[in-house]
């Protein structure tokens with residue numbers, strides 16, 4: 357299976373020895389396959405969660421509409437004119453137990469389902485913090501000063517209604533994720549996700565059961581002072597099968613100024629972006645409809661145009 361994978365592979369069990377691979381993957385691609393992470397996220401939890409997610413997305417539409425979001429895109433998104441094959445349910449911050457509780461109540465989750473959701477979001481949050489800290493340390497930044505434990509972690513479960521008629525159509529339009537990093541449990545059998553490489557070509561991400569995909573977002577690009585790539589990606593309908601994925605987005609605190617740590621700014625690496633608040637950047641993406649990372653150009657410092 358591994359030979360089918362063209363994007364970089366990072367072995368979580370060997371993470372401390374993978375720093376140079378991690379940096380290369382983050383700079384070149386802005387994404388990688390994460391393998392061997394079952395000490396934190398057991399295979400059974402991944403498969404139990406997939407079953408659960410399918411049943412939540414199969415709920416009657418009037419129940420799904422109860423899943424109201426805290427911020428734009430954080431609650432139920434019904435199929436729309438922009439993405440007619442796609443719908444999702446979600447919650448703003450898995451670090452906040454009350455948010456997770458509310459999500460479960462909105463969708464009438466059983467006690468067993470609640471327990472699975474709690475365990476899953478906790479495990480994925482732990483994974484995303486470990487990856488975030490390793491990324492920082494790999495760049496020579498003290499991760500203890502990042503405050504990463506308090507960064508919100510948005511959770512979204514996605515369903516793609518792929519039919520024979522929709523083969524060749526987009527499931528989700530090209531975009532970057534706005535946060536720091538995304539951990540994606542993609543469908544174990546149905547492909548369609550494509551990431552853009554440095555040459556601007558879309559590369560299919562083949563399904564690889566029991567592994568995860570990690571994507572870096574716009575926040576990682578700004579935080580790393582332009583070193584990390586915010587990977588552009590999209591989902592295309594390749595076959596007439598329902599596709600389900602689970603995305604967990606490690607964001608950045610809304611009202612905190614986002615800027616690179618001091619270690620990453622010097623005469624050779626002048627500051628690329630003006631400092632700004634993450635919530636303002638999200639608003640900028642929405643108001644300009646620049647959802648594939650282009651809005652970052654509006655935040656360039658004068659020096660980065662030289």
Ligand SMILES: O=C(O)CCC(=O)C(=O)O
Nearest residue numbers: 514533542549591601603
């Ligand atoms: O469903 C997928 O594989 C990707 C979903 C995605 O890119 C997102 O939710 O931001």
Ligand SMILES: [Fe+2]
Nearest residue numbers: 531532533589
């Ligand atoms: Fe995405």
